[in-house]
Amino acid sequence: MERWITEFLEYQGTQRRSAPATLRAYRDDLTRFAAFARGRLRAEPRVPEDLTPELLAAFAAARSLQKAEGTNRPISARTLGRTLAALRSFLRYLERRGKTTGALRGSLPRVSAPQPLPAAIGETPLNELLDRAAASVREGDVRGLRALAAAEWLYGSGLRLSELTGLTWARFDARRRLARVLGKGSKERVVPVGQRAADTLARYWAALGRKPDPGSPLLPGRGDAAVSTRTLERDIRAFLGALGPNAATHPHALRHSFATHLLDRGANLRAVQELLGHQNLGTTQIYTHVTRRRLKAAYARAHPRA
Numbered sequence: 350m351e352r353w354i355t356e357f358l359e360y361q362g363t364q365r366r367s368a369p370a371t372l373r374a375y376r377d378d379l380t381r382f383a384a385f386a387r388g389r390l391r392a393e394p395r396v397p398e399d400l401t402p403e404l405l406a407a408f409a410a411a412r413s414l415q416k417a418e419g420t421n422r423p424i425s426a427r428t429l430g431r432t433l434a435a436l437r438s439f440l441r442y443l444e445r446r447g448k449t450t451g452a453l454r455g456s457l458p459r460v461s462a463p464q465p466l467p468a469a470i471g472e473t474p475l476n477e478l479l480d481r482a483a484a485s486v487r488e489g490d491v492r493g494l495r496a497l498a499a500a501e502w503l504y505g506s507g508l509r510l511s512e513l514t515g516l517t518w519a520r521f522d523a524r525r526r527l528a529r530v531l532g533k534g535s536k537e538r539v540v541p542v543g544q545r546a547a548d549t550l551a552r553y554w555a556a557l558g559r560k561p562d563p564g565s566p567l568l569p570g571r572g573d574a575a576v577s578t579r580t581l582e583r584d585i586r587a588f589l590g591a592l593g594p595n596a597a598t599h600p601h602a603l604r605h606s607f608a609t610h611l612l613d614r615g616a617n618l619r620a621v622q623e624l625l626g627h628q629n630l631g632t633t634q635i636y637t638h639v640t641r642r643r644l645k646a647a648y649a650r651a652h653p654r655a
Contacts, residue, residue, distance in 0.1 A: 350386065350394045354379045357442045366535040378435035382408055385623065387575040397448045398598065400440075402456035409433060409458050427599070430460035437472045466639055467605035468597035471590070472613065475504065475606055478591055483549065494553040495568055495576065502567075503585070503600055505543035506530075507607035507624050510582060512599045519563035523547060532626035540624055608636045 358376060361367040367375070377464055385408050386394040388637055395399070417424045440454040455500045479500060486493045520529040526542040535547055554561060557569070566575035589598040597605075603636050604625070622633040 350396055351385050353396050353448075354383065354439070355445065357439050358588065360442060361438075368511070368533050375435045378432045379439055381412070381432070382436055385411060400443075400449060400453060401598065402453065405436070405453070405457050408436075426460050433457050433460060437535070466642070467603050467609065468599070469517060469605040469635060469636075469639055470592065470597055470602055472606075472610050473590055474596075475603075478589075479504070479545070482544070482588070488555055491553070491556045492584065492597065493547065494556050495581075496588045498553045499550040499559075499568060499581055499585055499600075500588055501543065501549045502507035503603035504607050505546040506540045508583075508602050509604060510538070510578050512603075513570065514581060516564070516567045516580050517563065518561045518565050518567065521567060530626070536628075538623065538626045579649065593598035605636070605639075606632070609639050609643075612636055612640045 357379070358372055361375060383394065385398065385468075386404060388403065389407065393510060395652045409429075412430050413423065415424055416422065417428070436458055437454050438551055440449055440457075444451060444454065447457040447629065479497070480629060482497050482500075485495060486497055488494075496512075502508055503510065506528065508516075508530060509532070512532060515531055521542070522528070522645065524549055526544070528540050528542050530538055530540055532538060551565060553568075565573065570576035585600045585603075586598045589596060589602070589628075592598070608621050608625060611624075612618070614645055618633060619631065621636070622630050626634060627633045
């Protein structure tokens, strides 16, 4: 089975152009399944002979009872659904290679996980924080300026953290303030860049004391390499922590806020979909629920008949 898992991951990476994070998740889930099958069969599982509906059902049941990492609680429905989705993709690949049938894939249970509402930050506190930081950060504070520039880009253009760390100067048209972003599946989209984001980026590079080359990352870490997503996430969490203990501090909250604030101000849903790089409009529509909830709360607070 290990050989087939390796071939599947190579196929996903080269042909399907799956993101590195997706490939890591596939590898973890399929390695978990292979270990389960090996323990249950007491032998190295063979493909396709040992892939049976009974084995798949037993794995799904066992996985649903496992504890979430670092807790004493079972894994969430969302995590279980992700594991089973990875296994379905693997079985679909085996089908194309003539090793299994669709009936085997169809024997896996379906998991319906509730869709959580995006954790957006309020428009006023977020913009006040950005304005305060822009006025108070010292010109020589390289790390502080980098965190501020990252926050301005994530909120101003709706980027994912990995998209921002992957941006180079060759992909940023500073004159027209447009950036060509590589999103999930290596799909490219063009996003506008706000004046504040462009200005803060210029301040950051002035603090670095050097000029970028076309191949330079927008936000370098040590040397000429891009800052790691882990380092930047830590800095942004600290930056957003000034909003208070109940505020969302994950970098993705800035992307959620970008979409929610656009819709709050009447932006077209299709335009927001294109800016976010969502393949399906349904993925973008989740933000309309946040907007409706805010409208209802405003109505409840302000209308005498509410």
